Amino acid sequence: xxxxxxxxxxxxxxxxxxxxxxxxxxxxxxxxxxxxxxxxxxxxxxxxxxxxxxxxxxxxxxxxxxxxxxxxxxxxxxxxxxxxxxxxxxxxxxxxxxxxxxxxxxxxxxxxxxxxxxxxxxxxxxxxxxxxxxxxxxxxxxxxxxxxxxxxxxxxxxxxxxxxxxxxxxxxxxxxxxxxxxxxxxxxxxxxxxxxxxxxxxxxxxxxxxxxxxxxxxxxxxxxxxxxxxxxxxxxxxxxxxxxxxxxxxxxxxxxxxxxxxxxxxxxxxxxxxxxxxxxxxxxxxxxxxxxxxxxxxxxxxxxxxxxxxxxxxxxxxxxxxxxxxxxxxxxxxxxxxxxxxxxxxxxxxxxxxxxxxxxxxxxxxxxxxxxxxxxxxxxxxxxxxxxxxxxxxxxxxxxxxxxxxxxxxxxxxxxxxxxxxxxxxxxxxxxxxxxxxxxxxxxxxxxxxxxxxxxxxxxxxxxxxxxxxxxxxxxxxxxxxxxxxxxxxxxxxxxxxxxxxxxxxxxxxxxxxxxxxxxxxxxxxxxxxxxxxxxxxxxxxxxxxxxxxxxxxxxxxxxxxxxxxxxxxxxxxxxxxxxxx
Numbered sequence: 001x002x003x004x005x006x007x008x009x010x011x012x013x014x015x016x017x018x019x020x021x022x023x024x025x026x027x028x029x030x031x032x033x034x035x036x037x038x039x040x041x042x043x044x045x046x047x048x049x050x051x052x053x054x055x056x057x058x059x060x061x062x063x064x065x066x067x068x069x070x071x072x073x074x075x076x077x078x079x080x081x082x083x084x085x086x087x088x089x090x091x092x093x094x095x096x097x098x099x100x101x102x103x104x105x106x107x108x109x110x111x112x113x114x115x116x117x118x119x120x121x122x123x124x125x126x127x128x129x130x131x132x133x134x135x136x137x138x139x140x141x142x143x144x145x146x147x148x149x150x151x152x153x154x155x156x157x158x159x160x161x162x163x164x165x166x167x168x169x170x171x172x173x174x175x176x177x178x179x180x181x182x183x184x185x186x187x188x189x190x191x192x193x194x195x196x197x198x199x200x201x202x203x204x205x206x207x208x209x210x211x212x213x214x215x216x217x218x219x220x221x222x223x224x225x226x227x228x229x230x231x232x233x234x235x236x237x238x239x240x241x242x243x244x245x246x247x248x249x250x251x252x253x254x255x256x257x258x259x260x261x262x263x264x265x266x267x268x269x270x271x272x273x274x275x276x277x278x279x280x281x282x283x284x285x286x287x288x289x290x291x292x293x294x295x296x297x298x299x300x301x302x303x304x305x306x307x308x309x310x311x312x313x314x315x316x317x318x319x320x321x322x323x324x325x326x327x328x329x330x331x332x333x334x335x336x337x338x339x340x341x342x343x344x345x346x347x348x349x350x351x352x353x354x355x356x357x358x359x360x361x362x363x364x365x366x367x368x369x370x371x372x373x374x375x376x377x378x379x380x381x382x383x384x385x386x387x388x389x390x391x392x393x394x395x396x397x398x399x400x401x402x403x404x405x406x407x408x409x410x411x412x413x414x415x416x417x418x419x420x421x422x423x424x425x426x427x428x429x430x431x432x433x434x435x436x437x438x439x440x441x442x443x444x445x446x447x448x449x450x451x452x453x454x455x456x457x458x459x460x461x462x463x464x465x466x467x468x469x470x471x472x473x474x475x476x477x478x479x480x481x482x483x484x485x486x487x488x489x490x491x492x493x494x495x496x497x498x499x500x501x502x503x504x505x506x507x508x509x510x511x512x513x514x515x516x517x518x519x520x521x522x523x524x525x526x527x528x529x530x531x532x533x534x535x536x537x538x539x540x541x542x543x544x545x546x547x548x549x550x551x552x553x554x555x556x557x558x559x560x561x562x563x564x565x566x567x568x569x570x571x572x573x574x575x576x577x578x579x580x581x582x
Contacts, residue, residue, distance in 0.1 A: 342441050481555075536581075
């Protein structure tokens with residue numbers, strides 16, 4: 001006693017029975033002690049800029065130690081009706097401890113050309129609770145700097161004109177131009193800034209014939225010409241201006257610059273005696289004369305056969321190059337054989353290859369001069385002989401010179417033959433005939449140093465007085481022709497660089513018209529105006545260069561009657577002469 005008892009719920013206390021009652025915050029629900037609950041418990045701790053998500057009050061249940069869930073609010077973006085959770089208002093974000101205002105970047109609308117941002121092209125906006133601050137702004141011109149508005153100012157070298165940033169302009173003044181020039185076209189021009197540079201660019205003052213308003217250009221003014229480095233006055237306007245140099249009496253108005261020259265058309269030369277104008281050198285020269293026609297022959301009409309056949313046609317047996325005898329050098333032309341002799345009944349002609357136009361020699365004397373030697377059957381009869389011959393129809397018909405015979409190998413005899421007019425045609429050719437009869441035969445015959453030439457009536461008188469050395473090198477002399485003491489002769493000057501005749505010569509033509517001393521007049525029929533002088537021109541000196549050079553000078557004759565028969569070159573004595581250029 002008391003008796004054993006089962007453990008049962010009983011709110012009344014007993015010391016004799018096994019009883020229990022519900023603990024604090026638990027209540028008997030007829031079967032168990034259930035945890036107590038509290039309804040309508042207001043949530044607490046809602047931070048600024050937040051709202052409850054979703055319940056602002058909850059039901060709490062005792063968990064044995066505390067009422068749960070807690071009424072203290074916590075951040076949670078997931079809605080709940082049983083817990084005190086909140087989330088941030090629109091445009092606010094949770095940073096772990098508070099709902100802070102959101103921010104965003106506002107990008108300014110593009111600015112116009114020629115401007116710079118003043119100061120930012122974008123800025124940060126923060127939510128104020130009702131709007132984004134600083135507010136959005138239009139991109140606008142403003143010289144006051146701002147980091148919270150879209151402002152621009154004009155860039156360097158741009159200026160606000162009330163509506164846009166216009167590129168600045170400035171005037172570029174050209175450097176002064178030289179004398180004798182005109183601007184082509186402006187002396188200054190307006191430059192505009194293009195964003196990186198001034199355009200048109202600065203320019204130097206230069207010569208240019210093409211007009212331009214955007215650069216500093218000049219051209220030569222009237223009666224001036226550009227010589228490659230500066231504008232200079234024309235050398236002449238008319239012939240009367242060309243008196244300083246007797247070798248250049250004509251004003252060449254066909255070129256720019258106008259210059260004093262010897263000629264620029266044939267009409268400036270003495271065409272009556274065959275002179276023509278070399279349009280390159282602008283100098284008269286002995287052009288369409290008989291002598292020039294003769295020079296059109298192979299080897300210029302001069303043959304010694306030392307350099308091959310020289311366009312002569314051999315006959316195989318009795319005409320060809322020989323070495324037994326030669327008047328000059330090593331070779332002659334003909335036949336020789338001391339053992340076998342020539343054959344009987346020979347009639348063979350060796351001739352120049354082709355035919356040539358000698359019509360410029362009509363009325364003139366064309367002459368063949370040569371030397372011969374040999375041994376034939378007889379010197380008193382025309383048994384065996386050679387003879388010169390010429391043809392005016394390319395060898396269809398021949399005109400023959402005298403027969404030539406000799407019986408000595410030790411002597412060279414000279415023969416000069418003035419060829420008949422019938423040969424002087426546009427089909428001229430020349431040959432040598434070798435003929436023998438039907439009886440005795442001998443060694444043969446040779447010819448050498450054959451020259452076909454225009455036979456001038458009288459060689460000019462004259463002298464090449466000299467040539468100086470140095471940077472101002474000049475030459476002088478005199479010449480006149482007994483055929484016509486009033487004729488102003490041409491003088492041909494031939495220069496060889498370093499004295500080497502293998503070099504291409506540099507040539508000049510001058511005229512002998514300078515007044516000389518009375519002694520010259522005494523030789524020239526009383527006419528003293530036959531002197532020549534010439535200062536070496538810059539082009540000539542440049543072509544020769546520094547060193548010691550040689551010159552050959554020739555007086556050109558005039559004919560006594562037919563003008564074209566003149567034009568023969570006569571070398572002055574003691575040629576060549578030498579001179580030195582620095």
